Amino acid sequence: MSNFNMAWLLVGLCAFVHCHHIPTYFQAQRELSRGRYHFPYHNIAIGNADFAFKFYHDVVLGAAGKNIFFSPLSISTAFSMLALGAKSHTLNQLLSGLCFNQTEITEQEIHENFRALLEHLNNPSRNIELSLGNALFIDEEFKPLKKFLQDAKHLYKSDISHTNFNNSEEAEEEINSYIEKKTNGKLVDVIKGLDAEVLMVLVNYMFMKAYWEDPFNPIKTREQDFFIDEHTKVKVPMMYRNGRYYTYHDRDVSCQVVVLPYKGTALAFFIMPDPGKMKQVEDALGIDLLTKWFTSLTEKRINLHLPKFSISTKYVLKGILRRLGITDIFTEDADLSGITGKPDLKISKAIHQAYLNVYENGTEAAASTDSQIVPNSLSPTIKINRPFIMTIIESQSMSFLFMGKITNPNEN
Structure with missing residues (x-):
């Protein structure tokens, strides 16, 4: 049995702003409650929201007195991308654990809606610096199916790199350099101690930076x-x-x-x-x-x-996800044959890291406040x-x- 090592890494750098998007959100929520989906990504909005609260409720149980911070969308996106390679019971577990009702939405619709959502969130015209994406680092001797790679690139905007995992130090440096660049230097040296049998590392990153329209002075x-x-x-x-x-x-x-x-x-x-x-x-x-x-x-x-504060958190997801019903992918029962054509892969590690900074955002703009x-x-x-x-x-x-x-x- 080979191992498949995955890491979810993200950063949110936030200086909050004040404007009037309450009506926008409430109108979207009200339309969804009536079953009116104006954009493709609205089909996965309720499932993603349910997963966010489900994940929070689990994490908080083991974090008495501690700060909690995570990106539910980053986790949902990464595991939905993994579903491209999952089959049978493993696929059903993944989609159910992510709170998607498979009687109401098909697997293909989920992937297409994530594609639309990624395009929307990465659109620079929305006046917020937000970058959300994925990357696959694949061992040079490991040959995933062409369809899996094409779908990962088309549906999840995934970068794909061929990496020499026989040289673990070199592989770690390559992956960490990519993460550092995508998170504007906020996450460094994240990957440490790659498993000896690793064949592929999946990285999901999110970086957000926003400003107050009327800043704190x-x-x-x-x-x-x-x-x-x-x-x-x-x-x-x-x-x-x-x-x-x-x-x-x-x-x-x-x-x-x-x-x-x-x-x-x-x-x-x-x-x-x-x-x-x-x-x-x-x-x-x-x-x-x-x-x-x-x-x-x-x-x-x-x-x-x-x-005014900043926090950094890191979660090993295996225990959390197993409690949420996603169990097979971490065992020999995993069926990830959509990646290689054979059911010989499992997840060895899943990591989620987050960073948040809340601050005033400068003195010049505050003069008008x-x-x-x-x-x-x-x-x-x-x-x-x-x-x-x-x-x-x-x-x-x-x-x-x-x-x-x-x-x-x-x-x-």
């Missing part, structure tokens, strides 16, 4: 208390801005929601549970709750305090100073780009 960033729990607090740099934002306090699940749209077509949700209510909010978290928040959001001027500020006494205050959940959504495609929970902004 760095001069107003101050150290303030962040309450990790009822017994522990830390000092964090807290950004401040007075402006108009969509907000909602959900008394049913006890949390404050603030939405910060990016310049372009993306939204950042910040969900801060009331003290002691994190588990209650997490238990209820899902697409239905998100839909409720969209119908309840109101725009108002507030004094917003938001931590002050002219829009009204007296603080007229505005209510929302201070994100307790553990919070966040998710970043591309509004037109309803794609969950990133998701996480920040328990301690100082913990990188």
Whole structure:
């Protein structure tokens, strides 16, 4: 049995922005609930969203007191690409684990919709720097089927490189150099210790960089208390801005929601549970709750305090995915005969790495911000100073780009 080593690597570098894409997202969500799919990628939006929440619920169980951050779309894209080579029970497990209802959408439709989604997200005209793609590093003596390679390139925009895995140091350097370039230098030396029998490495990367239209003024960033729990607090740099934002306090699940749209077509949700209510909010978290928040959001001027922070996370996916029902690909029962024509491959390793940076975005642009500020006494205050959940959504495609929970902004 040969081994097939896979790595998912991504980075999100985010300076959030303020504009008005709430109606865009809500309209897309409402149309989807009525079964009206205006663009091909809308056919996979609900499945991808369900997978995002499913993955979050599993990760949070083993991460008490820790920061969580990942890209559900990156993981979904990588495993959907792997499905090109999966057959029979292995294929069914993959698609079911990714939350696709195979009675409602065919395997080919899933692949075609991912192709459309990748084209949409990589379109530079959307005023956001977002790059999402795949790469296959294949051993020089390993001969995948031509159809698999063609489909990977056509449907998933995958780069394909022939690599000498007999020289592991050289192979690691080649792959790490590619990842570093695609993530603008944010991820370096990710691949270490390649398995001796590795034949192919699959890399999925996502890089995003966006800016506030009305930036936080760095001069107003101050150290303030962040309450990790009822017994522990830390000092964090807290950004401040007075402006108009969509907000909602959900008394049913006890949390404050603030939405910060990016310049372009993306939204950042910040969900801060009331003290002691994190588990209650997490238990209820899902697409239905998100839909409720969209119908309840109101725009108002507030004094917003938001931590300035950066985090980096890394996950070995094998255990998580097996708990989500994707099991065979890691065992001798795997059927990946669509890659070679023979069922002699399995996954030896699956890695997911993410990076996020939230900051003010410069002083020059902030000069125009002050002219829009009204007296603080007229505005209510929302201070994100307790553990919070966040998710970043591309509004037109309803794609969950990133998701996480920040328990301690100082913990990188």
